[in-house]
Amino acid sequence: MAHPGEFEILVLLGVLRLGSEAYGVTLREELEERTSRTLTLGAVYKTLGRLEGKGHLQSRTGAPTAERGGRRKKLYEVTPGGRAVLSRSLSDLESMGRGLDLASEET
Amino acid sequence: MNAPPRVPTWVRLILGVLVPRGQREAFLGDMEEEVRRRAPERIAWTREIMGAISLRFDPHQAPRGPGRKEASGWHSIIWFDLRMAGRKLGKSPLFSGASVATLTLGIGAVTTMFSLVHSVLLRPLPFPESDRLVSIFRLTPEFTGMNPPISSLAALEGVPLSLLRDWEENGRVLESAGGYATRTVRLRDGDRRVSVGGAIVTSGVLRSLGVQPALGRLFLHEHDAIGVSSQVIISHALWQGRFGGDRGVLGTQLVLNEVPHTVVGVMPPEMRYPRDRTDAWLLMDDERKAQLSRQGGNLQVIARLRPGFSIAQAQAEMDALARRLGEEHPAEAEHGVLLVALKDLTTSNVRGGLLLLFGAVALVLLIACANIANLFLLRSSERRRELGVHQALGASAWRLASQHLSEVFLLVIMGGVLGCLLAVLGQELFLNLYPDRLPRTSEVGLDLRFFLIAAGVSCLAALLVGTLPAYRATKVSVNEALAEGGRGSSGSRGRNRLLNGVAVAEISLAFLLLAGAGLFVRSLVGLLAVDPGFSVENKLTMTVSLPARYREPAAAEALFLELNEQLASVPGVESVGHATHVPLVGWISDPPTSVETAQGEVRGAHMANSVSPSYFSTLGIPLLEGRLFTPDDRAGGEPVALVNAAMARRYWPEENAIGRRVRLDLPTDSVWRTVVGVVGDVRHLVEVEPFPEYYLPFFQAPGPNAWYQVMVVAFDQEPGVVAPAALQALRDVDPDLPTSMRLIEEGIQGSRMVRNARFLILVLGGLAGLAGILAVLGVYAVLAFAVQQRSHEIGIRLALGAGKGRVLKEVMGRGMAVGSIGLAAGVSLALVGGRAIESLLFGVSPSDPKTLAAIGLLVAASILGASYFPARRATSVDPVEALKGE
Numbered sequence: 001m002a003h004p005g006e007f008e009i010l011v012l013l014g015v016l017r018l019g020s021e022a023y024g025v026t027l028r029e030e031l032e033e034r035t036s037r038t039l040t041l042g043a044v045y046k047t048l049g050r051l052e053g054k055g056h057l058q059s060r061t062g063a064p065t066a067e068r069g070g071r072r073k074k075l076y077e078v079t080p081g082g083r084a085v086l087s088r089s090l091s092d093l094e095s096m097g098r099g100l101d102l103a104s105e106e107t
Numbered sequence: 108m109n110a111p112p113r114v115p116t117w118v119r120l121i122l123g124v125l126v127p128r129g130q131r132e133a134f135l136g137d138m139e140e141e142v143r144r145r146a147p148e149r150i151a152w153t154r155e156i157m158g159a160i161s162l163r164f165d166p167h168q169a170p171r172g173p174g175r176k177e178a179s180g181w182h183s184i185i186w187f188d189l190r191m192a193g194r195k196l197g198k199s200p201l202f203s204g205a206s207v208a209t210l211t212l213g214i215g216a217v218t219t220m221f222s223l224v225h226s227v228l229l230r231p232l233p234f235p236e237s238d239r240l241v242s243i244f245r246l247t248p249e250f251t252g253m254n255p256p257i258s259s260l261a262a263l264e265g266v267p268l269s270l271l272r273d274w275e276e277n278g279r280v281l282e283s284a285g286g287y288a289t290r291t292v293r294l295r296d297g298d299r300r301v302s303v304g305g306a307i308v309t310s311g312v313l314r315s316l317g318v319q320p321a322l323g324r325l326f327l328h329e330h331d332a333i334g335v336s337s338q339v340i341i342s343h344a345l346w347q348g349r350f351g352g353d354r355g356v357l358g359t360q361l362v363l364n365e366v367p368h369t370v371v372g373v374m375p376p377e378m379r380y381p382r383d384r385t386d387a388w389l390l391m392d393d394e395r396k397a398q399l400s401r402q403g404g405n406l407q408v409i410a411r412l413r414p415g416f417s418i419a420q421a422q423a424e425m426d427a428l429a430r431r432l433g434e435e436h437p438a439e440a441e442h443g444v445l446l447v448a449l450k451d452l453t454t455s456n457v458r459g460g461l462l463l464l465f466g467a468v469a470l471v472l473l474i475a476c477a478n479i480a481n482l483f484l485l486r487s488s489e490r491r492r493e494l495g496v497h498q499a500l501g502a503s504a505w506r507l508a509s510q511h512l513s514e515v516f517l518l519v520i521m522g523g524v525l526g527c528l529l530a531v532l533g534q535e536l537f538l539n540l541y542p543d544r545l546p547r548t549s550e551v552g553l554d555l556r557f558f559l560i561a562a563g564v565s566c567l568a569a570l571l572v573g574t575l576p577a578y579r580a581t582k583v584s585v586n587e588a589l590a591e592g593g594r595g596s597s598g599s600r601g602r603n604r605l606l607n608g609v610a611v612a613e614i615s616l617a618f619l620l621l622a623g624a625g626l627f628v629r630s631l632v633g634l635l636a637v638d639p640g641f642s643v644e645n646k647l648t649m650t651v652s653l654p655a656r657y658r659e660p661a662a663a664e665a666l667f668l669e670l671n672e673q674l675a676s677v678p679g680v681e682s683v684g685h686a687t688h689v690p691l692v693g694w695i696s697d698p699p700t701s702v703e704t705a706q707g708e709v710r711g712a713h714m715a716n717s718v719s720p721s722y723f724s725t726l727g728i729p730l731l732e733g734r735l736f737t738p739d740d741r742a743g744g745e746p747v748a749l750v751n752a753a754m755a756r757r758y759w760p761e762e763n764a765i766g767r768r769v770r771l772d773l774p775t776d777s778v779w780r781t782v783v784g785v786v787g788d789v790r791h792l793v794e795v796e797p798f799p800e801y802y803l804p805f806f807q808a809p810g811p812n813a814w815y816q817v818m819v820v821a822f823d824q825e826p827g828v829v830a831p832a833a834l835q836a837l838r839d840v841d842p843d844l845p846t847s848m849r850l851i852e853e854g855i856q857g858s859r860m861v862r863n864a865r866f867l868i869l870v871l872g873g874l875a876g877l878a879g880i881l882a883v884l885g886v887y888a889v890l891a892f893a894v895q896q897r898s899h900e901i902g903i904r905l906a907l908g909a910g911k912g913r914v915l916k917e918v919m920g921r922g923m924a925v926g927s928i929g930l931a932a933g934v935s936l937a938l939v940g941g942r943a944i945e946s947l948l949f950g951v952s953p954s955d956p957k958t959l960a961a962i963g964l965l966v967a968a969s970i971l972g973a974s975y976f977p978a979r980r981a982t983s984v985d986p987v988e989a990l991k992g993e
Contacts, residue, residue, distance in 0.1 A: 024137035025144070041137055042158025045130055051167040066135075067114070067143055071136030 001053030002058070004089055010035060010046045012056060012086045015076050023062070024048075024074045048076060112142045118152050119963045125159040127168065134159075183511070184506075202486065203518065206479045210522025212877065214568055215471035215529030216560040219537060224528070224561065226545045228372035228458060232376055232450050235317040241418060242423065242452045243284070243408040245270065246443035247697070247712055262698075263445065264712070265405030267680065273432055274408070274717060275311065280421040282413045285311025286406030288799035289381055291481045292389065293845075295362035296349070303345065303386040305363070305425040313340070313388065315377070315411040316380060323357045323372030325581050326390055326653065333393050339368035341375035345386040381407065383546070405696070409449065422446045455577045459947050460863060466943075467623065467874045468499035468991055471614045472564070476571035477609045481516070481885055483511070483576035484606055484789045485892050506576040512845070515573035523565030542868060551906040603896075604891045607925055610882075614929025615936055617703045617882035620875035621938045626948055627871060633950030635855070639690060640797060642727040642791035644853040646828055648692050650817040651685075651844055660742065664806055666840070670818060671719065673836040679824035680833065685744075687810055688714060689817040690789045691854030698811045699772040700801070703779070704809055714791070714800040715771050717810030722802075723786060725821045733765045733784030735876060740804035746805060748780035750793060754799035755785050773811055780808075794949050796861040819851075826850060867947070877990065879966070882929075883911045883973045890922050906986035915978045922974025923967075930963055 004012065014030045015022040028044050029042040031037070062073035078086070114122075120134065126134045141150060151173060162168075196203040231237045242264040265273075271286045278284065284322030285308060292305035306312075310326035316324075322344060330338065339361055342791060350356045360367045368389060379385065412421050425444045451458075487494070651670075657663045667685060674683045690692065697712040709952075720736040722728075731752060740747050748769050755764040768779040781804070788797030803810050822829040829849060837846060894901070901914060941953025951958065 009899065017280065024133060025140045028141075031833075040155050041134065041141070042126075042160070042162040045126070045134055046158075046162045046165050048166070049127075061133075067111075067140060068136035068363025069139040071132045071135060071139065072219070074130065074133035099164070099775060 004051070004054075004085060007088065008047055008051055008056075009089055011044070011051060012078055012082055015057060015078050016086075020075070020077075022076045027076075051082070052076075055079060056085055110247045114138050114142050114148070115152070118156070121156055121161050121546045125156070125163045127163065130162075139281050144854055152344045152894055157645060163754045164193055165571055166194070182468060184509070185541065188510050188513035189517065191510060191592070192517050195591070196514060197516060199486075202482060206482065207481060207521045207525065208516050209475040210519060210572075211525040211529055213468075214421050214477035214519075214522050214526030214564050215533055216468040216874070217465075217564045218470045218526060218530035219470045219533035219555070219964075221459070221564065222557045222560050223534065223537065224275040224461050226557065226758075227304060228454050228461060230547075232453070232547075234380075236414075237415075237450065239282075239412045239414065240315065240414060240446070240449035241421065241446045241583065242408050242449055243274065244447070246445055263809075264442070266369050266408045268406060270432075271309070271406060271408055273423075273429070274410075277428055277431075278410070278425065279428075280412055280416045282411045284311070284312050284408060284410035284756040285315050286408050287312050287381055288406055289385070292363045292387055293365075294387070296792065297366070304382055304384040305389055306381050306389045307389050307391050307987075309391065309406075312409055315409050317411070318374065318378050318832040320372040321375040322354060323370070327374060327390075328392055335390065337363075337366055337368040337392065338387045338390050339363060339903045340372040340373045340374060340388040341370055342374050342386040344376065346373045363386075363389060365390070365587040367680075368655045381409075403728050414622050414925045418446055418448055423990055433702070434571045456859070457546060459944070460867060463623070463867070463947065464743065464870055464874075465870055467620055470620055471874050471878050471881075471986060472568060473571065474613050474616050474878050474885075477613050477887050478569055478888075479572045480575045480883050481606060481609045481888055483515070483572070485888055486512070487576055512573050515569055515576070517567040519565050519572065521945065522568065526565070527558065530557075536980065537870075540869065548961050565707070575609075594638065603889075603893060606892065610885045610889045610925050611929040611932060613878075613882040613885040613928060614966065614970065615932035617878040617932055618876045618933025618962060619873070619940065620871065621644065621932070621966065622941075622959055623944065624872040625953055625962045626941075626944070626953060627864050627867045629951040629955065629958055630949045631868060634793055634858075634861050634864060637793055637855075639727065639793070639855070640787050641690065643691065643851045643855060645822050645826070646726065647820040647822060647833060648689050648849050648851060649820070649833065649845045650849075651816050651837075652846075653816070654843065654845070655812045660809065663809065663813070664741075665718065668807070669840050671721070673840050674818060674820055674833055677829065677832045677836050678821075679822045679829045680820055680909075681720060681823055682725040682821040683818065684725035685805065686716055686718040686721045686722050687812050687816060688716045689789065689819055690726075690791045690955075691793065691858070693791065693851050695791055695815060699769040701772055702758050704766040706804065708840060709758065710772070714798070715803055715810050716800060717803045717805045717808060717813075718817075722819065725819050727821075728789060729787040731785045732763070733782070735784055735786070736802070736804040738806075741806040744794075744807060746780040746807065747783045749784045749786055751786055751800045751971065752788050754801055757799050771803070771811065778809070793855055793858040795801050863947070864949070879969065883969050886922055886925060886970050887973040887977065889925065889973055890918060891980070892916060893921065894977045896979075896982045901981050901984045905982075905984060911982040918978035918981045919971070919974040922970055922978070926967060926970035926974075929970075930966060934959060934963065934964075 010031060013032075014027050018026050018030060020091070024041055024044055027048075028039050028041060032039055048057060048059075052059060056074050056079060058072050059076050060078050062075050064070050064072045066104065114135070119138075122135060122138065123131065131948050138155070232240065234240060244268065245262055245266050265288075266286060268286065271284065274281065275284050286699060287306050290305050290307055291302050293300045294303050309324070310328050311331075311485055313325045314954040320340065323340070325340070326338065329335070341356075341361070346352060348355060350359075356370050356373065359370050362368070380982045412418075416424075422445075425446060429442065429444045433442075438765070443711070447455075497507060498504075526887075555894050651667075653663060658665050671685070673684050674680060682755055686693075688696070693713065697714050700711050700715065702709045702711060718736070721749050722737050722739070723730065730922075733749075736747070736749065750769065751765055758764070759767060764782050769782060770777060770779045782801075788800075790797050791800075805816070820829070820833055834846070837844060905911070905914065937959060938954050945953050
C-alpha cells in the first residue's frame with residue numbers, strides 16, 4: 001500500500017480535527033493557520049481528490065446555503081482505512097525522529 | 108446596504124471550465140464562501156486559477172462517481188482527446204509555452220492590425236448613405252486632364268466660393284454641396300481666450316453630410332448670403348463642457364475671434380467632421396465671403412451625389428460642367444475638376460502604411476504558424492511508434508488526426524485568448540506610437556466585431572497549424588513505424604521534404620519583411636540627408652498673425668520694422684528676417700500668376716513669398732544672379748521681384764531672367780514686377796523637389812496673405828536661451844500679438860514622411876526581427892531533426908573513417924541549400940511585392956539592389972549560424988552509440 005506524502009498526512013489530520021465541518025474552505029483555513037503556508041483551494045482539492053481515490057477519505061454532499069451562491073458543500077471524513085494509514089505514518093515519523101535533537105545544529 | 112462580494116464572473120467562468128465535474132459545485136461554492144470571509148481584493152485570483160489548473164491535470168484524482176461513463180459519444184471522444192491533449196502538452200512545457208507565446212504574438216498582432224484596418228479603412232463613414240459623399244477639388248492647370256493621386260499636393264487646389272456657387276447651381280449630379288476651411292478659433296471664456304477647433308462653412312456642408320443636430324437647427328441656405336448675422340453650431344463636447352448640457356444654450360452668445368456669435372444648434376456627439384476635434388461650426392463672415400469669391404480662394408468642398416450616380420459618372424458630368432464654365436469664365440478654363448470619395452480622402456494618407464503593416468503582421472502570423480506546424484511535425488516523428496501502436500490497436504486515421512487537432516486546438520485557444528488581451532494593449536500602443544492622428548480613431552474600439560475578428564484570426568491560425576501535422580498523422584504506416592528505427596524510409600523522406608518546404612517558406616517571408624524594414628531605413632537616411640537649399644541649424648521661427656489693427660500697410664510696416672529691431676537686439680541673435688512662407692515649417696499656396704516669356708504672357712499659379720530684405724541672408728539662401736531686395740524696395744519704388752532657379756528654368760530656360768516681368772493676379776495687387784535677381788531653390792517640404800517660387804518685397808507688396816508673416820531668427824547660442832528672450836522681445840513690441848514658435852530643424856523631424864519612416868522602421872523592424880528569429884529557429888529545427896534521424900548513418904560513416912569536416916560541411920550545406928532556395932523565393936517576392944510600398948519610400952527604389960543584397964547577406968549569415976550547431980552535433984555522434992541499435 002502506498003504511503004501518504006507529507007501534505008496528504010496534513011490534510012488527513014486536518015479532516016480529523018475539523019470533524020463534521022471538514023470541507024474546502026475550513027480545511028484550507030485550518031492548514032494555513034496551523035502550518036503557516038499559503039495554499040490555493042485547488043491544491044487542497046487536488047489532495048482531497050487523491051486521498052479519496054486511495055480510499056483514505058470519503059465524502060458526502062451537504063445542504064446548499066445562500067452564502068455559497070446556492071451551491072452544496074462536499075464534506076469529508078476519514079475512513080477506517082485512512083485512520084490506519086495515518087496512525088502508521090505518524091508512528092513511523094515519531095520513531096524516526098525519536099532521540100534526535102533538531103533544534104541544535106549538530107544532529 | 109452593500110451587496111455581498113462575489114467571485115468575479117471571469118474567474119467563475121475559468122474555474123467552471125477547469126475544475127472537474129465531480130468537484131465543481133463544491134469548489135465554486137467554497138470560492139464564494141472565501142470571498143465573503145476575506146476581502147475579495149485579498150484573494151490572488153491568478154494563483155487560485157493556477158491551483159485549479161494543477162487540479163485539472165492531476166493524473167491521480169479519484170475516479171468519478173458512478174454517473175461517469177467511458178468515452179462513447181462523439182462529444183465524449185472530443186472531451187477525452189482534449190484531456191489527453193492537455194496532459195501531453197503539460198508534459199512538454201517548453202514546447203507548449205513556446206507555441207502559445209508565438210501564437211499569442213501572431214494572433215495579437217493580426218487582431219490589432221485587422222481591427223484597425225477594419226475601423227479606419229473598411230467601415231463606412233458614420234453618415235447616412237455615406238457612399239454618396241465626395242470631395243471635389245480644382246486641379247491646377249498642369250494636371251488638368253490627368254488623374255493625379257489624391258496625395259499629390261501640387262495638383263489639387265482649393266475652390267473659390269464663386270466656383271462653388273456655380274457647381275451648386277449647375278451640378279446636375281450634386282444633390283447638395285458645401286465649402287469649408289478649418290481654423291483654430293479663439294473662444295472668449297471670461298477674461299481668458301481658449302483655442303478650439305473650428306470649421307468655417309457654407310450651409311451646404313452640414314446638409315450634404317446629412318447630420319441631424321442634437322439640439323436646435325442647421326444653417327439654412329439663405330444664411331450664405333452677405334449680411335447675415337454671425338451664427339455658430341457647437342459640438343456636443345463643448346455643449347457638455349461649457350454649458351453643462353443646458354438646453355437653454357440656443358440663442359445665447361459666444362464670442363469667437365472677438366465677434367459675438369449666436370448659438371443656433373448643437374451637434375450629436377458622434378459628429379467629427381471635418382476634423383476629429385471640431386468644436387465650432389461657423390458661417391463665414393462677410394469679409395471672408397468677399398475674399399473667397401475672388402480668384403485663388405481656398406475652400407475644401409464636400410458634396411452629396413444624387414442617388415444612382417457612381418463617382419465615375421459624376422466625374423464625367425463635372426468635367427462637362429467645367430468645360431461649360433470655362434467658356435463663360437476664361438480664368439477657369441485651365442482648371443479641371445477631381446471627385447474623390449470622401450472615405451478615400453480621409454484615409455488616403457494612412458492607407459498605404461496601414462495595409463503595409465497589416466501585410467507584415469499577417470506574414471509574421473504565417474511564419475509563426477509554419478514554425479509551430481514544423482514543431483508538431485518533429486514531435487510526430489518522435490511519436491511515430493506511439494502512433495503506430497495506436498493504429499495497430501485499431502485507432503482510425505480520423506481518431507489519430509483528431510488527437511493531433513485537439514492539441515492544436517488547445518494551443519490556439521490559449522494563444523487566442525492571450526492574443527486578444529495583447530491586441531487590446533496593442534491597439535492602445537499603436538495609436539500612441541502612430542506619428543499622426545490616425546483618422547477615425549474615435550471609431551476604433553472594443554466591440555463585438557473586435558472579438559469576432561480575434562476569433563476568426565485564431566481559427567485561421569488553427570487551420571494553418573493543424574492541417575499539415577494532422578494530415579501526416581493519418582499517413583503513418585503501421586509496419587514502418589513499428590520497425591526498429593524507421594529511418595531512411597520513404598515516409599521520413601516525405602516528412603523531410605515537408606519540413607524543408609516549411610523552412611523555405613519561412614525564410615522567404617522573413618526576408619521580405621527584413622527587406623521592407625531595410626528599405627525604410629534607407630528612406631529615412633535619404634530624407635535626413637536631403638539638402639533643403641539653405642542652412643537649417645539654429646533657426647527659430649515665430650509665426651505672427653496680424654490682428655485687424657495692423658492690416659493697414661503703414662501700420663504693418665511700422666510693426667515689422669519694430670519687430671526686426673527688437674529681435675535683432677536679443678543677445679545671441681545674428682540676423683532677423685520675415686516671410687509669408689518659411690520652408691519646412693510653413694504651408695503652401697499658389698495664387699494665380701502671369702509671367703512674361705519669349706512666347707508672350709503665360710498664366711500659372713505659383714508660390715508668391717512676400718519677404719523682408721534680410722530674409723535671404725538670415726536663412727542663407729544664395730543669390731545666383733542680379734541683386735537681392737534692399738530697404739529701398741518699398742511702396743512707391745519700382746515694382747520688383749526675385750525668382751528662384753526653378754522658376755527661371757521653367758520660363759526662361761536659355762535666357763537671362765533678369766529684366767523679365769511677373770505679375771500676381773489679385774484684385775488687390777496686379778502690377779507687373781521686374782525680376783531683379785535669381786536666388787537658389789529651397790525645399791518647402793522635405794520630400795518634394797523645389798518648385799517654382801517668386802519673392803515680393805514685403806514693404807512694397809505684402810502679397811496674398813498680408814495678415815500673416817513668419818519671423819525668422821538666426822542665432823548662435825543655445826535655443827533654450829534665445830527662444831524665451833526672443834518671445835519676450837516680441838511681447839515687448841505688442842503683448843497681444845498671437846504667435847507660435849518653432850525651430851526649423853524640428854520641421855524636418857516633424858515632416859510627415861520622416862515621422863512615418865521612423866514609425867514604420869520601428870514597427871516593421873520589430874516584426875521583421877521576430878520573423879527572422881522564427882525563421883532561423885525553423886531552419887535549426889529542420890537540421891537538428893535531420894541529424895537526429897541520420898545519426899545512425901553518420902555514426903557508421905564516422906566509424907569507417909569519414910572526416911568530421913566532411914560531415915560538418917554536408918549538414919551545413921543542407922542548411923545553406925534550404926537557405927538559398929528561401930532567399931531566392933524571398934527576392935522574387937520582394938521584387939514583385941515591392942511596388943506596393945513604392946509610394947511610401949523616399950529616394951530608394953523598392954528593388955534597390957544594395958538593400959536587398961545587404962539583407963540577403965544578413966539572412967544568409969543567420970542561416971549559416973543556425974546550421975552550425977546541428978552540424979557540430981552531427982560530428983560528435985559517437986559511432987558506438989549510433990550502432991548500438993543494430
